[in-house]
Each structure stands twice: as structure tokens, then as C-alpha cells.
Amino acid sequence: HAFFGEAGRLKGRRAIVTSGPTHEPIDPVRYLANRSSGKQGHAIAAALSASGAQTTLISGPTRLADPLGVEVVHVQTAAQMAAAVEAALPADVAVLAAAVADWRVRPAVEKIKKDAGHAPPELVLEENPDILAALAQKTTGRPTLVVGFAAETRNVIENARAKRARKGCDWIVANDVSEATGVFGGDDNTVHLIRADGVETWATMRKRRIAERLAERIADALNHTPKHEG
Ligand code: CTP
Numbered sequence: 001h002a003f004f005g006e007a008g009r010l011k012g013r014r015a016i017v018t019s020g021p022t023h024e025p026i027d028p029v030r031y032l033a034n035r036s037s038g039k040q041g042h043a044i045a046a047a048l049s050a051s052g053a054q055t056t057l058i059s060g061p062t063r064l065a066d067p068l069g070v071e072v073v074h075v076q077t078a079a080q081m082a083a084a085v086e087a088a089l090p091a092d093v094a095v096l097a098a099a100v101a102d103w104r105v106r107p108a109v110e111k112i113k114k115d116a117g118h119a120p121p122e123l124v125l126e127e128n129p130d131i132l133a134a135l136a137q138k139t140t141g142r143p144t145l146v147v148g149f150a151a152e153t154r155n156v157i158e159n160a161r162a163k164r165a166r167k168g169c170d171w172i173v174a175n176d177v178s179e180a181t182g183v184f185g186g187d188d189n190t191v192h193l194i195r196a197d198g199v200e201t202w203a204t205m206r207k208r209r210i211a212e213r214l215a216e217r218i219a220d221a222l223n224h225t226p227k228h229e230g
């Protein structure tokens with residue numbers, strides 16, 4: 001069916017995608033965050049949906065429009081993202097592309113004032129839940145395929161392989177975000193797809209193309225597995 005291309009290969013499948021940064025409040029007007037445009041995660045949600053998957057996108061704050069045909073849950077914090085992923089289950093595949101803040105602050109109820117004569121406030125950080133590790137290590141209700149991301153600035157493949165093993169996810173999409181690549185926040189990306197049996201290095205291409213290729217790999221992998229109920 002060459003004419004229809006990839007369309008419909010994920011029909012009857014359920015997908016969860018996370019995207020964007022999370023914002024961790026410091027007080028009512030300030031937050032901790034990281035640099036993530038959400039472009040790659042949103043493109044993956046759109047590609048899975050275009051392949052026929054019933055797709056829920058759980059997005060931190062971005063400047064992007066909600067992809068058409070995708071159910072979007074907007075969240076701010078890592079804790080909210082973790083709860084939204086849990087609420088979106090069951091799923092056949094989960095692609096966790098969000099740049100989740102590793103730490104949160106116990107937020108002040110009132111705006112912290114820059115009072116003259118006082119030392120700057122100290123932020124006490126606590127670790128956020130690891131959404132990917134929790135999902136990948138679920139004993140019941142684990143998606144058939146759990147895919148994580150790893151943004152690395154050095155030893156990209158080596159670090160990403162270790163991350164895959166540590167978290168217990170099936171695949172890791174690893175990308176080099178060192179300044180030399182110039183990809184951060186842009187429309188292009190250079191990634192390696194890391195699986196148990198090896199590494200595929202993809203040429204630099206549009207985030208949209210990467211998303212489509214990942215959706216193809218996901219469809220190939222799910223092809224012979226039974227569909228999730230619900
Ligand atoms: N991730 C997550 N929850 C967290 C942190 C990360 O779900 N609290 C997910 C990301 O969405 C991504 C993967 O884990 O799919 C890897 O994130 P990354 O920040 O590269 O991994 P960390 O374990 O936080 O390691 P690092 O020290 O390199 O930040």
C-alpha cells in the first residue's frame with residue numbers, strides 16, 4: 001500500500017508522550033526551569049497521531065501550539081507531569097521526551113523580598129520523581145515499549161547506554177546538545193537510537209523527520225505485540 005505510506009500502522013494503539021521543560025516554583029513569581037523548546041516531543045506526538053495512535057501529549061510550558069488530533073494535558077511541575085502520565089495509562093508506547101527538572105524547591109507562599117541588609121535567600125533543593133524510571137520499572141501496567149531521551153554534552157552514546165540500563169527503559173534517543181552542534185532549540189536534531197541490541201546513528205535532519213522515523217521504528221516494534229485494552 002505504497003500510496004498510503006505509514007498512515008494507519010499504529011491504529012488501535014495508545015501512546016503517551018511528554019514534552020517541554022517543567023517549571024518548579026520558588027515563590028509565586030519565580031521558578032526553576034531548563035532550556036527545552038518542546039519541538040522534538042511535540043513532533044513525536046504529532047507523528048504518532050498521524051500514524052493512527054490515540055495519543056496523549058503531556059506538555060510542560062512551551063510556546064508551541066497543541067498538535068492537531070492529539071489530546072494535550074498542560075502541566076507546570078515534574079510532580080504534575082508524573083501524575084498526568086499515570087492518569088494517561090494504559091498505553092502501548094510511551095515516549096518521554098520532556099526535559100524534566102531534576103530538582104524542585106519547597107516553594108515560599110509569599111513572594112521572597114530582596115530586603116536591604118539581608119543575605120540572598122538559599123534555595124534548598126529536593127529531587128523530583130524520575131518519571132521514566134518509574135514507568136519503565138512498573139510491575140503491572142507497563143507500556144510495551146518505553147522510550148526515553150538523553151540530552152548529553154559529552155560521551156553521548158556511552159552516557160546514554162548507561163542511562164538506558166539504569167532506568168530500565170527499552171530505547172533511548174540520545175542527542176548531543178554540546179554548543180558545537182548548534183542544535184539546541186532549533187529545528188534540526190542529530191540523534192542516536194539506542195536499543196538493547198545496538199545503536200543506530202541518524203543523519204542530522206528536521207525534528208519532524210526524526211519524529212516520523214521514530215514512529216516507524218515504534219510501529220515495526222509493536223507490529224507483533226497484542227494491543228492494550230482500554
Ligand atoms: N526523566 C524523567 N523524570 C525525571 C528526569 C528525567 O522522566 N525526573 C526522563 C527524561 O524525560 C528523559 C530521561 O529521563 O527521557 C533522561 O533524562 P536526563 O535528564 O537525561 O536523565 P537524568 O537521569 O536526569 O540524568 P542527568 O544527570 O544527565 O540529568
Ligand code: CA
Binds near residue numbers: 100101102
Ligand atoms: Ca536530568
